[in-house]
Amino acid sequence: MGEQTKYLLDESRIPKRWYNIQADLPKPLAPVLHPGTMKPVGPDDLAPLFPMALIMQEVTTEREIDIPEPVRDIYRLWRPSPLFRAHRLEKALGTPAKIFYKYEGVSPAGSHKPNTAVAQAFYNREAGIKRLSTETGAGQWGSSLAFAGALFGIDVTVFQVRVSYDQKPYRRALMESYGARCLPSPSTETDYGRSVLAKSPDHPGSLGIAISEAVEVAAKNDDTKYALGSVLNHVLLHQTVVGLEAMEQLKMADAWPDVIVGCTGGGSNFAGITFPFIGDGLRGGAKPRIVAVEPAACPSLTRGKFAYDFGDTGHMTPLAKMHTLGSTFTPPGFHAGGLRYHGMAPLVSHLKELNLIEAVAYHQKECFAAGIQFARSEGILPAPEANHAVKGAIEEALRCKREGRSETILFNLCGHGHFDMAAYMAYSAGTLTDQSYSEQELAMALAGLPSVPEPA
Amino acid sequence: MGEQTKYLLDESRIPKRWYNIQADLPKPLAPVLHPGTMKPVGPDDLAPLFPMALIMQEVTTEREIDIPEPVRDIYRLWRPSPLFRAHRLEKALGTPAKIFYKYEGVSPAGSHKPNTAVAQAFYNREAGIKRLSTETGAGQWGSSLAFAGALFGIDVTVFQVRVSYDQKPYRRALMESYGARCLPSPSTETDYGRSVLAKSPDHPGSLGIAISEAVEVAAKNDDTKYALGSVLNHVLLHQTVVGLEAMEQLKMADAWPDVIVGCTGGGSNFAGITFPFIGDGLRGGAKPRIVAVEPAACPSLTRGKFAYDFGDTGHMTPLAKMHTLGSTFTPPGFHAGGLRYHGMAPLVSHLKELNLIEAVAYHQKECFAAGIQFARSEGILPAPEANHAVKGAIEEALRCKREGRSETILFNLCGHGHFDMAAYMAYSAGTLTDQSYSEQELAMALAGLPSVPEPA
Numbered sequence: 039m040g041e042q043t044k045y046l047l048d049e050s051r052i053p054k055r056w057y058n059i060q061a062d063l064p065k066p067l068a069p070v071l072h073p074g075t076m077k078p079v080g081p082d083d084l085a086p087l088f089p090m091a092l093i094m095q096e097v098t099t100e101r102e103i104d105i106p107e108p109v110r111d112i113y114r115l116w117r118p119s120p121l122f123r124a125h126r127l128e129k130a131l132g133t134p135a136k137i138f139y140k141y142e143g144v145s146p147a148g149s150h151k152p153n154t155a156v157a158q159a160f161y162n163r164e165a166g167i168k169r170l171s172t173e174t175g176a177g178q179w180g181s182s183l184a185f186a187g188a189l190f191g192i193d194v195t196v197f198q199v200r201v202s203y204d205q206k207p208y209r210r211a212l213m214e215s216y217g218a219r220c221l222p223s224p225s226t227e228t229d230y231g232r233s234v235l236a237k238s239p240d241h242p243g244s245l246g247i248a249i250s251e252a253v254e255v256a257a258k259n260d261d262t263k264y265a266l267g268s269v270l271n272h273v274l275l276h277q278t279v280v281g282l283e284a285m286e287q288l289k290m291a292d293a294w295p296d297v298i299v300g301c302t303g304g305g306s307n308f309a310g311i312t313f314p315f316i317g318d319g320l321r322g323g324a325k326p327r328i329v330a331v332e333p334a335a336c337p338s339l340t341r342g343k344f345a346y347d348f349g350d351t352g353h354m355t356p357l358a359k360m361h362t363l364g365s366t367f368t369p370p371g372f373h374a375g376g377l378r379y380h381g382m383a384p385l386v387s388h389l390k391e392l393n394l395i396e397a398v399a400y401h402q403k404e405c406f407a408a409g410i411q412f413a414r415s416e417g418i419l420p421a422p423e424a425n426h427a428v429k430g431a432i433e434e435a436l437r438c439k440r441e442g443r444s445e446t447i448l449f450n451l452c453g454h455g456h457f458d459m460a461a462y463m464a465y466s467a468g469t470l471t472d473q474s475y476s477e478q479e480l481a482m483a484l485a486g487l488p489s490v491p492e493p494a
Numbered sequence: 495m496g497e498q499t500k501y502l503l504d505e506s507r508i509p510k511r512w513y514n515i516q517a518d519l520p521k522p523l524a525p526v527l528h529p530g531t532m533k534p535v536g537p538d539d540l541a542p543l544f545p546m547a548l549i550m551q552e553v554t555t556e557r558e559i560d561i562p563e564p565v566r567d568i569y570r571l572w573r574p575s576p577l578f579r580a581h582r583l584e585k586a587l588g589t590p591a592k593i594f595y596k597y598e599g600v601s602p603a604g605s606h607k608p609n610t611a612v613a614q615a616f617y618n619r620e621a622g623i624k625r626l627s628t629e630t631g632a633g634q635w636g637s638s639l640a641f642a643g644a645l646f647g648i649d650v651t652v653f654q655v656r657v658s659y660d661q662k663p664y665r666r667a668l669m670e671s672y673g674a675r676c677l678p679s680p681s682t683e684t685d686y687g688r689s690v691l692a693k694s695p696d697h698p699g700s701l702g703i704a705i706s707e708a709v710e711v712a713a714k715n716d717d718t719k720y721a722l723g724s725v726l727n728h729v730l731l732h733q734t735v736v737g738l739e740a741m742e743q744l745k746m747a748d749a750w751p752d753v754i755v756g757c758t759g760g761g762s763n764f765a766g767i768t769f770p771f772i773g774d775g776l777r778g779g780a781k782p783r784i785v786a787v788e789p790a791a792c793p794s795l796t797r798g799k800f801a802y803d804f805g806d807t808g809h810m811t812p813l814a815k816m817h818t819l820g821s822t823f824t825p826p827g828f829h830a831g832g833l834r835y836h837g838m839a840p841l842v843s844h845l846k847e848l849n850l851i852e853a854v855a856y857h858q859k860e861c862f863a864a865g866i867q868f869a870r871s872e873g874i875l876p877a878p879e880a881n882h883a884v885k886g887a888i889e890e891a892l893r894c895k896r897e898g899r900s901e902t903i904l905f906n907l908c909g910h911g912h913f914d915m916a917a918y919m920a921y922s923a924g925t926l927t928d929q930s931y932s933e934q935e936l937a938m939a940l941a942g943l944p945s946v947p948e949p950a
Contacts, residue, residue, distance in 0.1 A: 044505055045569045117576070117875055122571070126645070144600055146873045188870040189582070201891060208915035215869050215911075215918050250797045413671050414644040417571055417602045456604060456912040457669075459664035462671050 043125065045287035047118035052110050057278040059313045059385060060271065061101035062087060062320040067388050069361035071346060076490060079356045085259050089165035092158065095189035100207065101317075103275060105157075112156045112189055116145040117279065121287035126415040128435065135438035136293060136446045137431060139283045140311060141418065142453060147212070149376075150307045151182035151267055154276035158265045159186035162384055164185040165300040168195045169262040171255040173223065176375025177209025179267030179455060184218035185366025195262075196230075197251045200243035202375060209457055230254050230352040236285035243378050244368050250266075250352025252350040257354070261263035268304025269358075269383045271348060280450060288448070295326045295448035297434050302330040302339060302397070303376045305383030311450035313385075316394055326448075328395040330386065331430035334406075335370035335473050338362060338382040339390055339397035341480070357488060360387040363475075364483025370473035373400045373461035374422040376485035379482075380483070394423030398430065405429045406465040408421050409455065421453035422461050447464030499581065500913040501743035503574035508566050515769045515841060517557035517725065518776040523727075523844050523891045524815035527802060532946060535812050542713050547623035548614065551728035559731060559774075561613075568612045568645055572601040573735065577743035582871040583890065591894035592749060592902045593887060596740045596767060597874065598909060603668070605832075605877065605909030606763045607723055610732035614721045615642035625718040627711040629679065630702030632658050632831025633665025633910065634877075635723030640674035651718075652705045653679035653687075656699035665913055676772040684793040686710050686808040700824050701835050706808025713810070715776060724760025725805060725814075725839045733766025737905060741770055745903070751782045751904035753890050753902030756788040757882035758795060758853070759832045766888035767906035769841075772850055782904075784851040786842065787886035789861075791929050794818060794823035794838040795846055795853035797936070802946040803837060811946060812933040816843040817932075820939025826929035828858045829917035830878040836939070854886065857928035861885045865911065877909035878917050 060067065069078035081093045088096075095103060105113075124137040142150035148206040170192055174180030180196035187194035196218055202300060203210060203222035210220045221227055223243045224234040228251040234241050241247075249266070266273060288294055298315055300308035312328050319325035332339055338361045347362040349355035361382040363369075365382035369378040382390075389395045402422070409425035411432070412418070420428055431449040436443050455462065503906075512518055512870035516523065519734045537549045551559060561569075598606035609653040618626060630636030636652035643650035652674055659666060660680035666676045670926055677683060679699045680690040684707040690697050697703075705722070712720035722729060754771055756764035768784050775781035788795055794817045803818040805811035817838040818823075825834040838846075858878070865881035867888070870875070874885055887905040894901050911918065920926040 046505060048500070049500055049502060107805070112873070185873055189873055207919060208912075211915040211919040211922065212875060212912070214922050215875055215915075217870055255644075410671055414673055417568070417641055417645055419602070419668060419671055452833055454912075456668070456910075457915075459667040459671075461914075463663060463667040466667065466670050 043123040045284055045290045046120040047283060048456040049114050049118065051286060052113050052117045053279050053282040054205065055102040055104055056275045057282055057314045057317060058098060058101055058103055058275055059317050060099045061133040062317045064320065064392060067384055071357040071490065073348070073353065073357050073488065074428060089161050089263060091164065092272045095275055096270060101353055106153055109157050109160050114271055115448055118283045119144050121289065124416055125155065127342060127412060129410065130415045131432065131435050131439065133435040133439040134442065134444040135435040136444065138288065138291065138293065138434055138446065138448045139451045140280055141451045142280060143418065143451065147178065147180045147182040147185050148456060149182065150277060150280060151179050152185060153279055153310065154267065154273045154306065155182040155186035157276045159183065159190040159192055162263055163190045163192055167261065167263050168263045169195065170445040171195045171252040172265045172267065173197045173245060173252045173261055174204055175199050175378055177213065178263050178376050180218070180290050181209050181212040181219065183265055184213040184216035187218060188216040188430055194218040196220045197225060197248040199223055199245060200241065201371060218459035223251050225251060228254045244351060246351030246365055249350035250354050253350060253354045260320065268306040269294050269381065271385055272307050274309035274313065274383055274385055277306045278313050281312060281314035284311060284448065293446050296445035297327045298429040299328060299329045299331060299427050299434060299447065299449040301377065301423050301452065302332045302386065303423060304379050305386035307450055307452040309383060309386060319339065329430055329434070330395055330397040330398060330428040331424060332399050333372060333377045334401045335372050335475060336363070336378050338380065340399045341411060342382065343484050343487065344391055345487050349381060357490065358384045360384045362388065366484055367480060367483035367488055370475055372473050373458065374402065374426065376389060376423040377426065395460065400429050403470055403472050406470060408432050418451065419455040420451055421455045422458050424452045425492060427451065439480055457488070496760060499579040501577040501746045503742055505570050505574065507742060508569050509561060509735050509738040511558040511560055512731045513738060513770045513772050513773060514554060514559055514731055515559055516849060516891055518773045520776065520848060523840055527813040527946060529804070529809065529813050529944065535549060541857060543709065545617050545623060546721060547617040547620065548728045551731055552726060559791045561898060562616055565613050565616050569735070575600050577740055579747065580872055583868060585887065586867065586871045587891050587895065589891040589895040590898065590900035591891040592900065593891055594744065594747065594749065594902065594904045595907045596736055597907045598736060599907065603634065603638040603641050604912060605634045605638065606733060606736060606766060607635050608641060609735055609766065610723065610729045611638040611642035612761065613732045615639070615648055617647055617648040618719050619646045623648065623717065625651065625721045626721045627651045627708040628721045629653045629708045631701050632662060633656050633669065633836055634832050636676065637665050637668040637672065639721055640669040640672035643674060644672045650674040651711065653704040654678045655679055655704050656697065657827060667804045668858050681707060681709050685712045688864065700807060701806030702821055705727045705806035706810050709806060709810045724762040725837065727841055728842055729762050729840055730765035730769065734769050735760045736766035737768060737770035740904065745879060750780055752901035753783045753785060753903045755785045755787060755883050755886040755890060755903065755905040757833065757879050757908065758788045758838065758842065759879060760835050762840035763906055763908040765842060766837060772845065785886055785890070786853040787882040788850055788853060788855050788858045789810050789828060789830055789833045789882060789930060790855040791828050792819070792834050793852065793855040794836065796855045798838065798938050799943065800843055800847055801943050803943055807835060813946060816839045816840045817846065818943070819936060820942055822942055823936060823939035826931055828929050830858065830882065832879040833882065857927055859928050862926060864888050874905055874907065875911040877911045878914050880908045881900065883907065
């Protein structure tokens with residue numbers, strides 16, 4: 039055995055079922071509330087936005103959900119993804135820890151996002167839907183849904199946060215190459231977008247605004263549904279293929295994690311790698327430590343409030359109980375665009391409240407330094423989002439070194455950085471700064487959380 | 495079996511030996527000549543530029559060359575690469591042909607180039623070399639050598655064609671992320687670069703000039719060797735892992751190609767996919783048609799002369815017999831930067847003269863159209879270079895449709911297009927044009943070929 043060890047599964051071992059952590063929760067999720075009535079929403083309330091199959095996945099407590107064969111069929115384009123032992127990084131760090139990483143950058147969009155994009159496009163096509171609307175920040179999600187739409191013959195409209203639309207034209211070009219339509223948000227295409235532009239014609243946009251626009255388009259058009267790239271239970275469910283494969287691959291390596299590290303924005307890549315292991319622990323198996331790494335400039339898990347909040351800025355979505363910085367909070371424009379969201383997936387938030395996971399926040403410069411160290415030892419340049427997971431894993435490995443422990447560390451390298459070279463250029467040039475929010479803005483955003491009566 | 499079929503090999507089946515087509519040639523290659531003496535060069539003439547192991551690979555007629563275990567070890571990061579059956583593309587074309595493609599975009603640099611970069615870095619490290627100099631156009635090769643240098647602890651200096659250095663900073667950022675030093679060529683760092691700048695301070699550079707600079711640095715510094723990303727026999731040799739794997743994978747699919755298509759710039763990716771099959775044919779096996787696809791704006795195989803020429807513009811390299819447009823020919827600035835070279839690998843040229851391969855040239859717009867069609871049906875967006883192979887394969891599939899033949903077509907998808915989104919943007923915007931050279935410039939460049947006495 040040399041320095042490079044890759045654990046590959048035969049494609050027949052792409053998981054046949056997603057894992058639903060709702061089956062194993064010691065306490066159920068708080069219900070999602072209708073913002074008008076403050077009563078739990080039912081499937082019919084969500085029907086304008088999602089096909090019924092996805093709505094049922096949102097609420098089911100069945101432990102295993104069959105992955106439809108046409109979805110597995112497209113997964114074969116890049117799944118099973120490789121699991122690597124990071125021998126060279128271990129050596130560079132001088133750590134006795136064993137570091138394993140799952141690599142999702144091999145997908146056609148370069149990230150983990152197609153795992154759910156393909157599933158969502160499939161269920162929408164099955165329901166006869168011809169059009170999907172969605173939002174995107176830097177564009178990882180938008181390009182993934184564009185890819186999935188192309189393969190299932192669904193027209194995709196993407197509202198891209200204007201500052202990214204203007205500054206990062208390359209992911210837009212990828213969306214358009216797949217045939218999707220991409221609009222800068224706020225746009226003149228929706229009532230909400232027009233209302234924002236009326237007040238602020240040069241508004242740079244935000245994910246919360248783009249979500250409002252995409253939801254509005256779906257709500258107003260019978261032939262259009264909405265798709266979200268993270269946060270929701272069914273999205274996290276679809277990502278569990280990552281952790282389920284990793285379990286099989288670790289068995290091949292005769293290893294099991296003591297610590298699992300994932301980066302968190304909306305929570306889906308983190309859920310993908312960790313939920314199968316957390317569920318195994320809840321059912322009596324080993325209980326690895328689970329570490330969520332978030333950007334210090336958008337710290338929903340470490341600085342947010344666990345409370346009911348809107349998923350969007352225009353307040354068109356239902357209310358979900360989650361760690362939130364407030365739906366009016368605008369994260370600074372750091373480079374890990376996929377982590378710039380005011381809220382956190384209700385499932386991830388719930389696990390945090392149950393003390394089943396830990397959370398830590400890092401600034402972007404230290405994360406880029408970790409990414410560069412990873413690239414020079416392991417050969418893969420991570421996306422800025424993934425750099426947070428790399429940083430978290432390196433910190434755990436250095437702790438093992440200090441403590442003289444040879445723990446096994448697993449992390450998810452959720453995407454490559456080939457679309458993010460401008461950020462690396464800024465880092466190399468020394469012009470990258472550790473941005474922060476104002477405490478006053480955070481306090482105001484938190485003060486504006488909707489008031490929800492305590493359940494009876 | 496669904497629409498998506500991927501043929502994966504276990505990593506134990508990464509080839510253990512490269513295939514050397516020089517063993518099976520019906521007629522040997524013309525010798526490489528020293529431009530001063532016009533006599534064949536010997537190993538000692540090349541020793542300032544390359545370590546002896548690579549020089550021996552350049553000239554050996556042994557059929558199989560062992561791949562060193564440390565090289566296979568790093569190959570495991572992405573090899574064996576997948577072979578796909580393009581069911582969805584076949585359906586979109588309505589062709590009875592079976593289309594298979596080998597996908598090299600899964601490497602950390604996103605292309606096939608690391609196959610030889612890793613090998614070259616290894617042999618240089620074994621020879622105690624601490625520094626490598628090289629040239630790059632768009633940057634695929636430079637970033638691949640930077641990656642390999644990082645893993646073997648070798649400092650890499652890359653002379654990047656100035657127009658690419660200025661216009662495409664992202665690949666430069668990738669090189670720098672791997673720790674390489676990247677300079678715009680012509681540079682002030684070499685005598686040749688300074689001489690070019692003295693005459694033409696705003697010179698946009700060319701691959702031929704950048705090669706001269708990189709060669710000069712290696713020739714003048716004892717601790718520095720030179721590395722080339724294509725053209726040379728040993729580079730083509732290293733790429734044969736692609737075709738060797740494809741052979742195993744096609745056996746899994748119970749298929750064998752009637753036609754193999756590859757794009758050609760310097761010739762290495764084409765050689766990688768085709769040479770093992772050509773050799774098999776030369777030894778009595780099946781003889782698939784072999785189609786080289788080149789850009790109409792730089793048509794060395796279809797419009798060039800088979801003659802002795804320099805590999806660089808500064809005339810520092812030995813003379814090789816090859817299809818050439820003349821070493822002073824400057825190809826127009828089309829987007830497939832990896833195909834912008836005045837010459838063609840001597841081995842590929844030799845096979846063309848022996849009528850063992852065909853060649854065809856396409857313009858870039860039709861190649862981009864093919865790439866978009868491929869992305870929307872198969873899900874992977876190809877690099878502009880790879881679009882030429884896609885175009886060639888689609889043309890073969892449409893011929894099969896016209897002729898009612900269900901032939902098997904194999905092509906090499908040598909890289910993804912994630913670094914080339916500016917070109918796709920131009921294509922979508924309709925601003926991409928089919929550039930051409932002037933017939934007068936070509937005639938002048940050909941008239942300037944060195945005069946070499948006929949061998950006795």
